[in-house]
Amino acid sequence: MLKHLVSQDVLSGKRRIAPLGCVVLCIGVLFIGACILGWYALLTSNVTRLAEPAAVAAAVATETSTPIPPTLTLTPTRIAASPTPSPISGSARVTATMTALASARTTPSRTPTKTVTSVAKPNASVAATQGITWTVRPIPGRVDPSGTPVYDAPPEIKAWVVKDFLTFLNWWRDHMFEKDYLLANIHLYTTGKLLAQWKTAIPQEFASNRISASLLDMRRSAPYDQPRVSQFFLDGRRAALEDYTRAGEYKFYDTRTRQPLPGFQGVNCTWVYQMDFSSADKRWKVERILMTLNTDTLEVIAKDSNP
Numbered sequence: 001m002l003k004h005l006v007s008q009d010v011l012s013g014k015r016r017i018a019p020l021g022c023v024v025l026c027i028g029v030l031f032i033g034a035c036i037l038g039w040y041a042l043l044t045s046n047v048t049r050l051a052e053p054a055a056v057a058a059a060v061a062t063e064t065s066t067p068i069p070p071t072l073t074l075t076p077t078r079i080a081a082s083p084t085p086s087p088i089s090g091s092a093r094v095t096a097t098m099t100a101l102a103s104a105r106t107t108p109s110r111t112p113t114k115t116v117t118s119v120a121k122p123n124a125s126v127a128a129t130q131g132i133t134w135t136v137r138p139i140p141g142r143v144d145p146s147g148t149p150v151y152d153a154p155p156e157i158k159a160w161v162v163k164d165f166l167t168f169l170n171w172w173r174d175h176m177f178e179k180d181y182l183l184a185n186i187h188l189y190t191t192g193k194l195l196a197q198w199k200t201a202i203p204q205e206f207a208s209n210r211i212s213a214s215l216l217d218m219r220r221s222a223p224y225d226q227p228r229v230s231q232f233f234l235d236g237r238r239a240a241l242e243d244y245t246r247a248g249e250y251k252f253y254d255t256r257t258r259q260p261l262p263g264f265q266g267v268n269c270t271w272v273y274q275m276d277f278s279s280a281d282k283r284w285k286v287e288r289i290l291m292t293l294n295t296d297t298l299e300v301i302a303k304d305s306n307p
Contacts, residue, residue, distance in 0.1 A: 173214035
């Protein structure tokens with residue numbers, strides 16, 4: 001076999017690689033080179049696969065740490081109970097406003113704000129002569145059915161509106177059997193349309209010896225136990241306030257004996273009032289009932305046809 005691979009020169013006696021030997025040598029070199037390349041490829045492939053899980057883990061960590069942008073829900077919003085909650089927070093209470101049945105639309109980008117100045121005091125810690133200033137701003141993404149932006153005010157102003165409304169309910173409950181006192185002082189708590197209605201209704205109720213009880217008797221448990229301000233209007237002196245009453249008997253009382261009379265059965269209701277600020281009396285007054293809704297179904301029970 002060796003003599004076929006190596007030949008010897010007859011004249012010089014030197015040995016050299018035969019043609020067949022050259023072929024075998026080339027095959028051997030190619031084989032060894034292929035083995036080296038294969039080993040290198042296998043080694044680099046293992047390193048890449050070992051590094052891959054770490055890269056995937058890093059990518060997943062990056063993705064999960066990125067905040068997910070909020071989505072706009074075009075359904076009635078539910079918010080948590082609070083005397084002065086934000087109109088677009090939480091998920092526990094029905095937001096029943098003038099726009100509850102309207103489709104959500106985008107608020108125009110260039111919407112004016114309104115600053116209101118008053119010499120009133122929202123609480124006892126503020127001096128009577130100190131001016132109170134608040135600014136109403138549009139709530140992003142909310143307009144009424146006519147396309148007018150819906151506005152919001154600072155929490156302390158909303159708390160002031162709620163306080164004056166509850167003061168009115170307590171005042172009515174404390175003096176509901178005093179006809180002359182009611183007529184003489186109803187203007188301190190109501191104004192405009194509701195004031196005119198009460199001036200007519202109070203004599204009629206006492207003439208029939210049947211007066212309606214305060215809505216404080218129909219309070220609901222949390223998260224419907226407190227009224228809330230759902231919006232302000234551009235002038236900053238009008239606000240929509242929601243109050244909630246439970247299902248059950250709406251009571252009446254005999255004005256002579258002060259004993260309860262048969263009433264009527266009602267559902268869980270959301271009452272939407274318009275509250276107006278009075279510069280003269282330095283308080284928020286009930287101007288009208290804008291709407292009454294079934295709190296559970298959002299069905300409109302009654303609505304002011306001439307707001």
